[in-house]
Amino acid sequence: MSDVQTRIADIVNTNDIVLFMKGTALFPQCGFSSRAIAILEHLGATYHTVDVLQDMEIRQGIKAYSDWPTIPQLYVKGEFLGGSDIMMEMYEAGELQALLKQNGLVA
Template sequence: MSDANSRITDVVTSNDVVLFMKGTPLFPQCGFSSKAVAILEHCGVGFESVDVLQDMEVRQGIKAYSDWPTIPQLYVKGEFVGGSDIMMEMFEAGELQTMMDEKKVAKA
């Protein structure tokens, strides 16, 4: 397993919710990452973020890890959920909050 792959696995498995994004929650560097942060904050859950702009190996590695071509990417309890569009669809349908509750994700 590559170094980037093992670092991704470590962060995904050691946190309830992980958002791989461009920038940070306070300073998102793209509109999709900003939307993803807003959704998670509205759900009221704590989450870890990984700024893929700080590490090119992780930026490319996360795409192979999830077999998903775009960033941001959301993981809940080790499971890949999707990108910002999927997050928005799930949020609007009430499915994202239900998932967080069912998986007993810690509140922020």
């Protein structure tokens, strides 16, 4: 495993909820990242973000790590869930809330 893959694995495995995104939670740099943050905030989740614009190795490495071509990317308990469209679909179906509750990550 390359150094960047090891770094990503460490981030994913040491945080219950991780969002790899463009920008920060306070200042998302794209609409998809903004939507992902809005969903997590609405659910009251505690999460960690990684701004891929600040680290080009992470920006490219996360795409290989997940085998998913776009950002943002959401991980819950080490499992890749998808990007903002999948997050929205899961949220609208009640699946994201259920998953976070099941894992004790929201009330």
